Amino acid sequence: MKTAVIVFPGSNCDRDLAVAIETITGTAPVMLWHGETELPAGLGLIALPGGFSYGDYLRSGAMSARSSIMRAVVDAAGRGVPVLGICNGFQVLTEAGLLPGALMRNAGINFVCRDVALTVDNSQSIFTSRYDAGEAITIPVAHHDGNYFADDATLDRIEGEGRVAFRYAEAVNGSARNIAGVISDGGNVLGMMPHPERMIEAAHGGDDGRRLFEGLLEAVA
Numbered sequence: 667m668k669t670a671v672i673v674f675p676g677s678n679c680d681r682d683l684a685v686a687i688e689t690i691t692g693t694a695p696v697m698l699w700h701g702e703t704e705l706p707a708g709l710g711l712i713a714l715p716g717g718f719s720y721g722d723y724l725r726s727g728a729m730s731a732r733s734s735i736m737r738a739v740v741d742a743a744g745r746g747v748p749v750l751g752i753c754n755g756f757q758v759l760t761e762a763g764l765l766p767g768a769l770m771r772n773a774g775i776n777f778v779c780r781d782v783a784l785t786v787d788n789s790q791s792i793f794t795s796r797y798d799a800g801e802a803i804t805i806p807v808a809h810h811d812g813n814y815f816a817d818d819a820t821l822d823r824i825e826g827e828g829r830v831a832f833r834y835a836e837a838v839n840g841s842a843r844n845i846a847g848v849i850s851d852g853g854n855v856l857g858m859m860p861h862p863e864r865m866i867e868a869a870h871g872g873d874d875g876r877r878l879f880e881g882l883l884e885a886v887a
């Protein structure tokens with residue numbers, strides 16, 4: 667599968683994500699700087715990594731969402747190309763309007779960096795087909811702006827449409843309805859605060875993140 671990882675100034679999970687993608691898909695992703703204007707043809711995945719792009723100035727992800735490569739990402743997403751945003755990548759996707767809602771400062775103000783228990787809400791998506799609905803998994807988080815917010819009508823709609831991919835099984839950051847990951851209305855864009863690329867092999871303490879990439883590989887093939 668041909669993949670691309672977008673690198674913004676201040677991304678710091680881009681290499682981890684590239685290693686996870688290469689380990690699982692067998693092919694190294696193309697690393698694309700944010701100032702590029704075009705994506706390679708035939709991508710099976712565009713991945714937006716975690717980090718502190720533009721130092722989280724203004725709002726986390728807000729400045730990256732306006733970078734030139736994001737115009738191409740929004741266009742590709744509209745054509746159905748799978749897009750995965752992890753942590754700061756999720757923040758960029760909400761700021762770019764590809765996903766509903768916003769990521770606010772954690773309710774407890776603190777930066778939270780630890781493994782968290784999640785439940786898989788929807789196992790029907792291209793990202794979650796290798797999990798069982800309701801399955802309990804563990805994936806780490808590391809953020810200060812992970813407090814997912816959307817108005818009640820939006821929350822009701824995304825829940826009703828099966829667009830909540832993952833929920834925190836415990837209170838982590840104050841997120842509305844404990845939402846940890848959201849899928850777009852087209853089904854091809856996923857944003858999530860937990861880091862699946864940090865949980866793909868025993869040395870990470872578990873491999874619950876691995877099936878996300880495996881499921882996607884299968885779906886795209």
Ligand SMILES: NC(=O)CC[C@H](N)C(=O)O
Nearest residue numbers: 716717753754809810811
């Ligand atoms: N690991 C990350 O991507 C951090 C995301 C973000 N900048 C925050 O702390 O909220």
